[in-house]
Amino acid sequence: MTIHKTIPFVYQCMMSYFHVIRSWLWMVICLFLMACTEDEPPKNTPGYSPNGGLEGTTETGFHYLALGDSYTIGHGVSKSQSWPVLLTKALLEAEVSMADPEVIAATGWTTSDLLRAIKSKDDLRETYDLVSLLIGVNNQFQGRSLSQFEQEYRALLSEALAFAGNNKNRVFVLSIPDYSVTPVGASRDVEQIRQEIDAFNASKKRITEEMGVQYFNITGISRDAANNPALIASDGLHPSGKMYQFWMESIFSRIKNMLMS
CATH class of the missing domain: 1.20.5 (Single alpha-helices involved in coiled-coils or other helix-helix interfaces)
Known part of the structure; x- marks a missing residue:
């Protein structure tokens, strides 16, 4: 070539x-x-929400903030089975206008962790129409002192009240469930867990009522899992969706009244 x-x-x-x-x-x-x-999904699509967008919620509805730990996010079950979402759905079905619930919670959080998380958040509303607080089990699980819990819990409840515009009638607290009745709890000192959960809850109830906030005891319902495995999630530690449904049903009418008053 x-x-x-x-x-x-x-x-x-x-x-x-x-x-x-x-x-x-x-x-x-x-x-x-x-x-x-x-x-x-495009951010300007009607009904779109970073939290998943519950059907029927609107931005003009009541705004609900749930503070807590694994029990609040519904660890071990789908998001739709967590009790804050179940509560919001039940309120919507009762024709109460609701926005999508906002949640500040994570598995393993103690009162210290939740306080830090709240202080680091910069995308929250100034006030909410409804605020819940469920915290404390990891303080007990990690062997934190009751005195530390009391100090930090009081600070958290003050934060919850501030989020509600200092309206005590728009804040509520759930007691700490008793995980000693679960398979994971059974591998530890069951009696010690039960006694310490009772001690933490006694302090929690006292502080909550001193600050004029509604306190709901769901610990008794959690102990029903001792005779009903269907109330425990597949991880052998956290509540099942059925258990969360029972919690929600036990507080629903009073929460609805709080919003309507």
Whole structure:
């Protein structure tokens, strides 16, 4: 092959290679853009919410903030089975206008953790129409002192009241459930757990009532799991959706009255 024929041939090969590379590069860019937008609902779509968007909620409805730990997020069950979501759904079904609930909670949080999380949040509303607080089991589980719990719990309840515009009739507290009746609890000192949970709850109830806030005892319901495995989630420690439903039903009418008063 002469040089005059070789140069055009080489140039043609290079151009063909360039077109192949460009085609592949364009395909990769398209796939990347599709991956970035897949299943992401537009932020201005009616009903869209970072919390999942419960059907029937509106931005003009009552705004509810739930503070807590794994019992508040519903660890071990689907989000739709957590008691704050069940409560919101029940209120909607009772024709009470509600916005999507907001939650500040995580598995393993103690009173110290929840206080830090609240202080680090910068995207919260100034006030809410309803605020709940369920915290303390991890203080007991981790062997934290009762005196530390009392000090930090009082601070948390003050935070909850501030979120409710200092309206004591719009804040409520749930007692600490008793996990000694679960398979995981049974592997520890059951009697010690029960006694310490009772001690934490006694302090919690006293402080709550001193500050004029509604206190709901759901510990008795949690202990029904001793004779009903269906009330325990598959992890052998946390409540099942059925248990959360029972908690919600036990407080529903009083919560509805709180909002309607």
